[in-house]
Amino acid sequence: MTTLADLTTPALLVERALLDANLQAMADVLPGTRLRPHVKAFKTTALARRMAALGHTGFTCATVREVEGMAAAGLGQDLLLANEVLDCRRLGAVVAQGARVTVAVDSELTVAAAAAGGVREVVIDVNVGLPRCGVEPEQAGALADLARATGLVVRGVMGYEGHVMLVEDPADKARQVEECMARLLKASADVGGDLVSAGGTGTFDLNTWAGEIQAGSYCLMDTTYARAGAPFAQALTLLATVISANPAGWYVADLGLKALGMDHGNPSIAGAAVWYCADEHTVFSADGAQFEVGQRIRVAPAHVDPTVALHERMHLVDGDEVFESWDVDLRGW
Amino acid sequence: MTTLADLTTPALLVERALLDANLQAMADVLPGTRLRPHVKAFKTTALARRMAALGHTGFTCATVREVEGMAAAGLGQDLLLANEVLDCRRLGAVVAQGARVTVAVDSELTVAAAAAGGVREVVIDVNVGLPRCGVEPEQAGALADLARATGLVVRGVMGYEGHVMLVEDPADKARQVEECMARLLKASADVGGDLVSAGGTGTFDLNTWAGEIQAGSYCLMDTTYARAGAPFAQALTLLATVISANPAGWYVADLGLKALGMDHGNPSIAGAAVWYCADEHTVFSADGAQFEVGQRIRVAPAHVDPTVALHERMHLVDGDEVFESWDVDLRGW
Numbered sequence: 001m002t003t004l005a006d007l008t009t010p011a012l013l014v015e016r017a018l019l020d021a022n023l024q025a026m027a028d029v030l031p032g033t034r035l036r037p038h039v040k041a042f043k044t045t046a047l048a049r050r051m052a053a054l055g056h057t058g059f060t061c062a063t064v065r066e067v068e069g070m071a072a073a074g075l076g077q078d079l080l081l082a083n084e085v086l087d088c089r090r091l092g093a094v095v096a097q098g099a100r101v102t103v104a105v106d107s108e109l110t111v112a113a114a115a116a117g118g119v120r121e122v123v124i125d126v127n128v129g130l131p132r133c134g135v136e137p138e139q140a141g142a143l144a145d146l147a148r149a150t151g152l153v154v155r156g157v158m159g160y161e162g163h164v165m166l167v168e169d170p171a172d173k174a175r176q177v178e179e180c181m182a183r184l185l186k187a188s189a190d191v192g193g194d195l196v197s198a199g200g201t202g203t204f205d206l207n208t209w210a211g212e213i214q215a216g217s218y219c220l221m222d223t224t225y226a227r228a229g230a231p232f233a234q235a236l237t238l239l240a241t242v243i244s245a246n247p248a249g250w251y252v253a254d255l256g257l258k259a260l261g262m263d264h265g266n267p268s269i270a271g272a273a274v275w276y277c278a279d280e281h282t283v284f285s286a287d288g289a290q291f292e293v294g295q296r297i298r299v300a301p302a303h304v305d306p307t308v309a310l311h312e313r314m315h316l317v318d319g320d321e322v323f324e325s326w327d328v329d330l331r332g333w
Numbered sequence: 334m335t336t337l338a339d340l341t342t343p344a345l346l347v348e349r350a351l352l353d354a355n356l357q358a359m360a361d362v363l364p365g366t367r368l369r370p371h372v373k374a375f376k377t378t379a380l381a382r383r384m385a386a387l388g389h390t391g392f393t394c395a396t397v398r399e400v401e402g403m404a405a406a407g408l409g410q411d412l413l414l415a416n417e418v419l420d421c422r423r424l425g426a427v428v429a430q431g432a433r434v435t436v437a438v439d440s441e442l443t444v445a446a447a448a449a450g451g452v453r454e455v456v457i458d459v460n461v462g463l464p465r466c467g468v469e470p471e472q473a474g475a476l477a478d479l480a481r482a483t484g485l486v487v488r489g490v491m492g493y494e495g496h497v498m499l500v501e502d503p504a505d506k507a508r509q510v511e512e513c514m515a516r517l518l519k520a521s522a523d524v525g526g527d528l529v530s531a532g533g534t535g536t537f538d539l540n541t542w543a544g545e546i547q548a549g550s551y552c553l554m555d556t557t558y559a560r561a562g563a564p565f566a567q568a569l570t571l572l573a574t575v576i577s578a579n580p581a582g583w584y585v586a587d588l589g590l591k592a593l594g595m596d597h598g599n600p601s602i603a604g605a606a607v608w609y610c611a612d613e614h615t616v617f618s619a620d621g622a623q624f625e626v627g628q629r630i631r632v633a634p635a636h637v638d639p640t641v642a643l644h645e646r647m648h649l650v651d652g653d654e655v656f657e658s659w660d661v662d663l664r665g666w
Binding site for chain 1: 344417439585638643645665
């Protein structure tokens with residue numbers, strides 16, 4: 001039996017019971033293809049396979065590498081690359097091998113790239129309020145016409161209300177989601193097709209307008225979504241070792257900026273106050289718990305997606321036991 | 334000939350002429366073993382080999398993996414793991430294969446771990462003011478005695494004045510470095526041994542007390558060290574593609590939190606104002622330059638070390654030509 005003591009720190013741990021509960025809780029609300037899980041949050045085909053077994057057979061990807069990896073793992077039944085791509089040749093190769101790949105377009109050039117690269121299906125990416133990719137709703141119909149004239153199948157629309165994910169007041173959040181989806185539905189009316197794809201872990205239960213929700217963080221979770229009230233458990237933690245203690249009252253753990261996505265701030269340690277992270281160190285003081293050199297501790301990241309992208313493997317655990325170690329096999333580009 | 338157009342974006346680019354100039358400029362100030370380059374900043378043995386060719390035959394590492402990789406690449410003449418390790422068995426295996434490995438210790442437990450793991454040489458890590466690892470100077474002599482009683486060779490002391498690296502006023506910085514090094518030299522007098530190892534890219538020319546300097550960022554550089562006045566060129570940039578443009582005046586590049594270390598803030602784009610980074614996107618507006626969809630642009634990271642750790646390869650370039658592609662082969666733990 002492999003145990004936590006056998007792992008080199010820092011190590012990504014996934015609590016099996018919490019993961020299973022998160023997967024089931026989401027499937028209860030958004031069964032089958034009502035959820036199109038976003039693999040960018042976990043980049044691991046072994047975890048995607050668990051979602052597919054629950055009936056979520058379509059997936060959202062953010063990179064060409066994710067599409068390639070999902071197809072190679074036999075999970076290419078319906079892959080939506082929810083991002084713009086200017087060179088679609090690698091996507092076309094995946095299509096030629098039998099997977100279904102749909103790519104987002106928001107310009108003449110991305111339409112031309114899809115057609116030239118051998119991708120046959122697209123969705124029109126619509127700006128629903130977040131300043132990022134997507135055409136204005138008024139332009140969506142014309143772009144769909146262009147895509148169809150180029151020989152592409154237009155499956156519908158997508159739009160990501162990313163700026164609403166962490167809004168604190170539920171009523172305000174609901175109102176903003178409705179406004180965003182009004183923009184998307186306007187575009188959908190002009191574009192046609194079956195797909196209306198949107199949403200994320202922060203709006204999965206509020207966004208009743210979209211036909212499918214692109215949530216991904218819900219399965220592993222992070223402290224930012226937890227603070228925002230997402231009803232899922234913190235299944236992902238990092239196992240670290242306390243490598244130093246100073247008599248003035250601080251401790252040092254052996255993980256830092258190269259093991260933790262830092263854009264949402266410092267990680268959390270139960271019973272401790274985190275002071276700062278350096279490349280390979282997290283410095284903290286005790287705040288309720290006791291610590292000593294050599295002790296192994298759990299650290300909860302503030303942002304799951306970029307944290308996972310820094311690790312080669314994640315380990316499925318229950319108590320001290322390590323059941324499986326999964327390659328984080330969708331990293332890179 | 335491989336050119337920039339052949340690369341998938343995002344991609345780490347290293348300007349050959351700027352890298353060579355940085356390496357030479359540092360070697361002029363700190364020749365041979367006066368510099369012990371820190372591989373954590375670039376994690377690439379092909380780059381370390383260039384430093385060794387300039388006479389820097391000893392290296393600093395931050396992780397066990399870095400030590401293993403440097404030794405496997407034939408660069409194990411004198412590797413200092415400037416960090417505390419509670420399980421030294423993998424280091425002992427590297428020693429048994431013929432490399433020279435010295436590990437930092439700052440507690441009874443790390444001394445015991447070194448001896449138990451088969452490491453024969455240590456340095457006493459001294460807290461010179463940065464709240465992180467290291468014993469207080471007054472305790473250094475006793476810990477050295479303990480290490481020697483355990484059968485270890487104590488090569489000397491190390492201490493990292495990391496909190497001084499970005500001090501703006503040169504006179505203030507020089508004064509603080511002197512204070513830090515007074516602590517280290519006090520410990521050195523009690524510990525004995527030849528090594529007095531300290532410093533970094535921010536203090537390489539001010540720290541005249543240490544016998545060797547542990548700088549690493551100087552070779553690739555980042556915008557934070559550039560702002561702090563480090564006299565090295567920005568040799569590292571990321572190649573990205575503009576994938577979307579909005580008529581309201583913003584653009585989107587295909588790199589984000591999974592391609593950029595974010596702890597020092599947003600990256601920089603010449604002629605643009607960066608608005609924010611998301612997982613796979615950087616959103617910016619034009620500020621002097623012109624941009625269009627499909628264009629390839631250069632993005633300068635704010636912090637080199639965690640940026641490099643996110644990439645599988647870096648490409649040595651001159652103009653449009655890609656000369657060599659190096660594996661970032663020292664990632665992970």
